[in-house]
Structures are given as structure tokens and as C-alpha cells.
Amino acid sequence: MKKKFFSMKHKFVIMVASLLLCFVLATTVIWGVAFTREISERGVEYAREMTESANKNVEGYLKKLRLIAYILQNNSLAKPILNKTSYSNDSERLTDMKNMQLLLKAVMTGAEYMQNIYVFTENGMEFSAGGSLSTPDEQELERYKRLAGEQDVLFSVQPARDKYDYPKMMLTKQLDLGRGKPLCWVVMSINCRGIYGIYNEMQRYDAGVIIWDRQAGQEIYRNNLEGLERGGPVTEEEVAVLAEKEDGTVSRIGKNKVLLMSMQSEVTGWQSIILIPYKQISGQHGKMLSMNAVVLLLLSLTALLLCRILAERFLRNIELLTDAVEGIGKDNLQLNVVITSGDEAEVLYHRFEDMVDRIKEQIIDIRMHEKEKRVLALRALQAQINPHFLYNSLNTIKWMGQMQGAEAVVDAVDALSSIMQVNMSKKTYMTFQEELDYLNKYICMKEFQKAARIKFVCKIEEELRQCYILKMLIQPIVENSLKHGGVMEDKDGYISISIYADGGDVVIDVEDNGRGLSEEESRDILARLQKGDGIGLFNIQKRIQLYYGEEYGVSITGEKGIFTCVSLRIPKRTQAGEEDD
Structure with a gap:
């Protein structure tokens, strides 16, 4: 008996390992999906916290600047100076200008990134802290007057003069000096470098930042968009579209997939748009999948090793019994193994042992029957007489009886001849009709021997006449x-x-x-x-x-x-x- 390509042990290992691998793979996929969702949610949450924190810091700084404007409006030293409509001499003017300059410088001391404070009235009075942009031109002053009259505090941005400069944020407020007093405006110039630094320092991902003034339709600031601008710069039209999208949505800039975080400042009204490359989030998922693949490989190897150990332990007796069965042949009906494991393998061993014993007994019986058949055939051969001698002798007696008119002798000889013909035939089976004909010839011979009639009756179903009998x-x-x-x-x-x-x-x-x-x-x-x-x-x-x-x-x-x-x-x-x- 040839061994099959896959033994029971191999099948057991493959089956158990496959089930275990399917379980591990399903668990890994479910874990990966859940982990990806968790990463996305955490990324969105962190970006939101980052944006909120940056905006709070910026808004805290701008609220501080707005508070300075209110301080100037209510300052007891500044009010008398700002309420004047003219000066009697230059000495008085210089004194007020010096006092206001000292006051404005004192206010600037606690305001980091502030470059200058400029105050002017409708009566033509102008005062500066002495910093950069200390004297706005008349066109800018008219613009500030117009914009400041429309809202309490106005925030605007002046573009950078060159590539080495930073844009300037301009805070403009109309001061209320009292009824009947001249109108007065304060303009604060802030270097945007510090404000932009707040956004840049709060970033965890390699994200792009856009500050957008939705009311004016103006981009205030952008940074770190180089990685997203491979197909060309992000235009203001594209920024306007991004500004209309909901916070936490996934968008595209060119061929780049980004997670968009959006938040609007309560102080300036500007919208902060944070663009996080989605590949950075999915990259963590890829690392997780790589780690899962390593874990899956280790678990698979462990599963195969464990299955092999279990197969060696639990299927050893089956293999022993299989080898013993393969060793049984025509001339070897002996199980050369003993199994006492107390499990199904031992049951199979005893059942097969009983079957082998029964086969041995059947072989002995068959050999005995064959021997008896040969003995019976030998006896039949020994009892035979030369058939030619008998037939010739009987035909001679029959001829003599016919010559002498002894019909009884003729019938007896004819019956005897038929009996001898059947006895000496090599056939083992006869039909029932042939058997009955033979019996009638036998009864005829007995009647001749006894010189008496024998009452002999035979009844047979017609369908059985052509059936066979020994x-x-x-x-x-x-x-x-x-x-x-x-x-x-x-x-x-x-x-x-x-x-x-x-x-x-x-x-x-x-x-x-x-x-x-x-x-x-x-x-x-x-x-x-x-x-x-x-x-x-x-x-x-x-x-x-x-x-x-x-x-x-x-x-x-x-x-x-x-x-x-x-x-x-x-x-x-x-x-x-x-x-x-």
C-alpha cells in the first residue's frame, strides 16, 4: 500500500493552521480598520486642538493690543493732549509730543512684536511712539479713518515691502474722547513674524497654514504649502473654496489628499485653515500594517510549530496503526504493534485486531472446506468403475434379454444404465427434472430387486423443474x-x-x-x-x-x-x- 501524499498529520496541521491563520488575519484586518479610524479621529482631534490653541494664543495677543487702544482712550494724560485744537507756541507742542511719545513707548513695552503706535485727530494733531512707519501718508490715514468708523476695532494687513520683510498687521480703532470732542484714531503696527511663529510652533504634522479674511476676501498669511503646490501655487480662488468647506473634511489640492481643519477667530474674524497631508496619517497606518504583518508572520510560524507538536502527540498512534496495517499482507496476518493510549486509536486497534482474527479463522475454514471437497471427490473417484466396461456389459445383457423376450430384464438393465451414467457424470449440479428422472430409474431398479411394486409419488412446482440442485x-x-x-x-x-x-x-x-x-x-x-x-x-x-x-x-x-x-x-x-x- 502506497502512502498518500498528504498524511493525516499533514492534513491536521494544514487544517488547524488555516483556521488559526484565518482567525489572526480577520483579527488583524478588524484591528487595522479600527486603528485607522482611531488614527484619523486622533489626527482630526489633534489638528483641532492645535488650531484652537494657536488661535487662542493669537487672539490673546490681539486682545491685549485692543486693550491698549482702550487704555489710550481713557488715559488721563492722553485725553487733555488729544482734546486740544491748537497750540499757542512750538514749545507747548513739543512738550505734548514728548509726553505722548513717552506714554506710547510705555504702552509698547508690554506688547511684543509691536513696531509703532500712531495717534492722530481730526484737528490735525499727530503723535507717534517713534518706531517704524511712524508717519502714515494721508491716503493711508484716510483709509484707516474710513474703515475704523465702520467697526469697533479694525484689523488689516500691509504686504511686505520685499522678500526680506514681513507683512504688517495694522490695528485701527476710533477713540471716543467724549461728546463734543474732536475725533481721534489710533493705529498700531505689529510685525506678523511673531504671529506667524505662533502657528508654526504649534504644528505637529508637516501641515500647510492659510489665514484668510473671509469678509475682505483677502489672504492674510500662508506657510508651508510647498509640498502641496507641486501642480502650481494655490490660488486665492482655491483658498476661497477651501474656506467654505466644513471643519474636519478630506479635500484635495491638485493630486494631494489633505485633511482640512478650519476655525474662525473671534477677535479678528479671520479664518485659520490648516491643511494636513493625509499620507502622514495613512503613513502611521502603513507602519501599523507592517507591524501587523510581522506579528502575523510570527503567529503563523508559532501556529505551524504548535500544530506539528500537537499532531506528533495526538496522531502518533494513528500513524503506528497505519504502518501496522500496511505491513499486513497475504502471508502476514499479524499486527506488529500494541496500542494502549486509552483513546479512539486504541479502539481502532482492537477493532482491527478482531477483524484480523476473524480473517484468520475464515482462511482456516476455507482451507478445511477445500480439503473436505477434495476428500469427497477422491472417494467418488475411488468408487468409480471403468465406464466402458460397465456400458458394454449392460448393453450385452440388454441385447440378450431382448433376444429372449425378457422385457423386465430389459427395463432393469435400461434403468441401471441410466443410473450408472448419472453416477459417473462429472457434473456437480442437475435440474430438478433430471433429479426426479434419476429417482424414477432408481425406484425401477429397487422394484426389480425386491420383485415388488413401490408406491412412489413426486410433487413439484412447475417453475422449479428447470432450477438446479446438487x-x-x-x-x-x-x-x-x-x-x-x-x-x-x-x-x-x-x-x-x-x-x-x-x-x-x-x-x-x-x-x-x-x-x-x-x-x-x-x-x-x-x-x-x-x-x-x-x-x-x-x-x-x-x-x-x-x-x-x-x-x-x-x-x-x-x-x-x-x-x-x-x-x-x-x-x-x-x-x-x-x-x-
Whole structure:
């Protein structure tokens, strides 16, 4: 027996490892999806916190500047100076200018990144802290006056003069000096470098920053957009579209996918737009997947090793039993292994051991039956006489009887010739019709020997006449009735044969009304048959069981002084056995 390519151990390892790998893979996918969602949520949350923090810092600084404007409006030193409409001499003017300059410088001391404070009135009074841009031109002043009149505090931006300069944030407020007092305005100039630094320092990701004035439709500031501008600079039209999108949405700038965070300042009204490259978020997911792949590989190797160990442990006895079964052959019916594992493998071992023992017994029985068949055939050969001698002798006697007109002798010789022909035939099976013809010839010979008539009756179902039976199976029973049954002693004695079907079997009843057998005598004869006593019935019993099987055979019934009935049961066969093929 050749071993299969996949043994049970291999199948067990593959099955368990596959189930474990499917479980680990499903867990990894679920974990990866959940982790990706978690990363995205955390990225959005952090960007929101970052934007809020930056805006709060900027707004805190701008509120501080706005507070300076209110301080100037209510300062007791500044009010008298700002309320003047003219000066009597230059000395008074210089004194007020010096005092206001000192006051404005003092205010600037606590305001980092402030470059200058400029105050002017409608009466033409102008004061400066002395910093850069200390004297705005008339066009700028008119613009500040116009814008400051529209809202409480105005924030605007002056673009940088060159690439080395920074834009300037201009805070303009109209001061309320009281009813009937001249109008007064304060303009604060702040270097945007510091404000931009607040946004840049708060970034965790390599994000782009855009400050957008939605009311004016003006971009205030942009930074770190180089990585997103590979297809060209981000235009103000694109920024305006981004400004309209909701906070936390995923958008595209060219071919770049970005997470957009948006927040509006309560102080300036400007909108802070943070653009985080989505690949930075998905990059963490890729690292997680790589880590998962390593973990999955380690778990897979561990699973394979564990499955192999388990297979070695639990399937070892199955392999031993398989090897033992493969070692069993035609001339070797011996299990060269003992299994005492106390599990299903031991049960299989004992079952197979029982099967091997039964095969041994069957082989012994078959050999015995074959031996008995050879002995019976040898006996039949020993009992044979040269058929040519017998036929020639019988034909001579028959010819002499015909010449002398002895018809009885002719009939007897003809019957004997037919009997001898059947006896010497090599056939094992005959049809029931041939068997009955043979019995009639046998009865004719017995009548000639006894010089008396024998009442002989045969009944057979028509469908059974061409069915087959072992040759000369009924004749020994008829001979026993004539020899031991006492049929010839009674003028009313008879022998009756009934042949009929019983399901898939055929039953042959041979009955006579001679001396009869009691129930005890019948049991005694059957017991002797089992032991091998009695030549006639024993041979019949053995032949039936050898050729038809142990479930078939002879049974005897009777009643003392009334009748004896010997019954044979054989299978119904419409064809001769293999011996006659």
C-alpha cells in the first residue's frame, strides 16, 4: 500500500493552521480598520486642538493690543493732549509730543512684536511712539479713518515691502474722547513674524497654514504649502473654496489628499485653515500594517510549530496503526504493534485486531472446506468403475434379454444404465427434472430387486423443474426410507416427495409412512449429524453446507409408527454452479 501524499498529520496541521491563520488575519484586518479610524479621529482631534490653541494664543495677543487702544482712550494724560485744537507756541507742542511719545513707548513695552503706535485727530494733531512707519501718508490715514468708523476695532494687513520683510498687521480703532470732542484714531503696527511663529510652533504634522479674511476676501498669511503646490501655487480662488468647506473634511489640492481643519477667530474674524497631508496619517497606518504583518508572520510560524507538536502527540498512534496495517499482507496476518493510549486509536486497534482474527479463522475454514471437497471427490473417484466396461456389459445383457423376450430384464438393465451414467457424470449440479428422472430409474431398479411394486409419488412446482440442485442429493434419503423405514413391509407403504419454493429458498420434503421416528429419535439423529456420525445424512448435510452455506441443511420430523419426514433446504438457483461452468 502506497502512502498518500498528504498524511493525516499533514492534513491536521494544514487544517488547524488555516483556521488559526484565518482567525489572526480577520483579527488583524478588524484591528487595522479600527486603528485607522482611531488614527484619523486622533489626527482630526489633534489638528483641532492645535488650531484652537494657536488661535487662542493669537487672539490673546490681539486682545491685549485692543486693550491698549482702550487704555489710550481713557488715559488721563492722553485725553487733555488729544482734546486740544491748537497750540499757542512750538514749545507747548513739543512738550505734548514728548509726553505722548513717552506714554506710547510705555504702552509698547508690554506688547511684543509691536513696531509703532500712531495717534492722530481730526484737528490735525499727530503723535507717534517713534518706531517704524511712524508717519502714515494721508491716503493711508484716510483709509484707516474710513474703515475704523465702520467697526469697533479694525484689523488689516500691509504686504511686505520685499522678500526680506514681513507683512504688517495694522490695528485701527476710533477713540471716543467724549461728546463734543474732536475725533481721534489710533493705529498700531505689529510685525506678523511673531504671529506667524505662533502657528508654526504649534504644528505637529508637516501641515500647510492659510489665514484668510473671509469678509475682505483677502489672504492674510500662508506657510508651508510647498509640498502641496507641486501642480502650481494655490490660488486665492482655491483658498476661497477651501474656506467654505466644513471643519474636519478630506479635500484635495491638485493630486494631494489633505485633511482640512478650519476655525474662525473671534477677535479678528479671520479664518485659520490648516491643511494636513493625509499620507502622514495613512503613513502611521502603513507602519501599523507592517507591524501587523510581522506579528502575523510570527503567529503563523508559532501556529505551524504548535500544530506539528500537537499532531506528533495526538496522531502518533494513528500513524503506528497505519504502518501496522500496511505491513499486513497475504502471508502476514499479524499486527506488529500494541496500542494502549486509552483513546479512539486504541479502539481502532482492537477493532482491527478482531477483524484480523476473524480473517484468520475464515482462511482456516476455507482451507478445511477445500480439503473436505477434495476428500469427497477422491472417494467418488475411488468408487468409480471403468465406464466402458460397465456400458458394454449392460448393453450385452440388454441385447440378450431382448433376444429372449425378457422385457423386465430389459427395463432393469435400461434403468441401471441410466443410473450408472448419472453416477459417473462429472457434473456437480442437475435440474430438478433430471433429479426426479434419476429417482424414477432408481425406484425401477429397487422394484426389480425386491420383485415388488413401490408406491412412489413426486410433487413439484412447475417453475422449479428447470432450477438446479446438487446431483444425487435426494436419492440417499429415498434409499434410507426403503432400507430402514420399513416401507416395503406394509402393502400400503409409500414414499412421497414434495418440492416447493419458500421465499428465495427451495424446500424438499421426503416423507414415508413406515416405522416413523419419535421426537427424541429425531433429535438424536440430528445430534449425531453434528458430530459426523452416519454416512448418508452426514454426507448430504456436509455437501449442502459446503456448496450452499452454513444456514442451509437437513431437518427431521416424525411420529412413532406413523411417518418420517426428512426436509432439505437449499437456495433457489436458476443456473448451475461454478463447478459446472
